[in-house]
Amino acid sequence: MRYSEIFGVLAIAALATAIPVRGHAANVSVDVNVRPPPVVEETAPPPREGYTWAHGYWDYDNNKHEWRKGHWEKNHPGEHWRNGEWHEHEGHWTLERGRWDRD
Numbered sequence: 001m002r003y004s005e006i007f008g009v010l011a012i013a014a015l016a017t018a019i020p021v022r023g024h025a026a027n028v029s030v031d032v033n034v035r036p037p038p039v040v041e042e043t044a045p046p047p048r049e050g051y052t053w054a055h056g057y058w059d060y061d062n063n064k065h066e067w068r069k070g071h072w073e074k075n076h077p078g079e080h081w082r083n084g085e086w087h088e089h090e091g092h093w094t095l096e097r098g099r100w101d102r103d
Helices: 003-018
Strands: 030-032 051-054 057-061 064-068 071-074 079-082 085-089 092-096 099-102
Antiparallel strands (some): 051 071, 085 092
């Protein structure tokens, strides 16, 4: 392989690693046998251009439920925000955290 070919391959590899790729966070679920407390009523602020309001939710951390306040999420073109929620099945509660879904 010539030096110019090696340089070309290395340049392409360097560019490929420099291109930002928007990935999605792993959806780690929480499964507990403790019902979450009632949802805390929050008043959503007025709309903010380019952002979506993510409602607060009960997380489960350090062996207890902890309230996470609502916050702004920067919009993702072609996607919509799905708020987190708890689901009960046979005495177990599973948290589905908020996330972006494709339209």
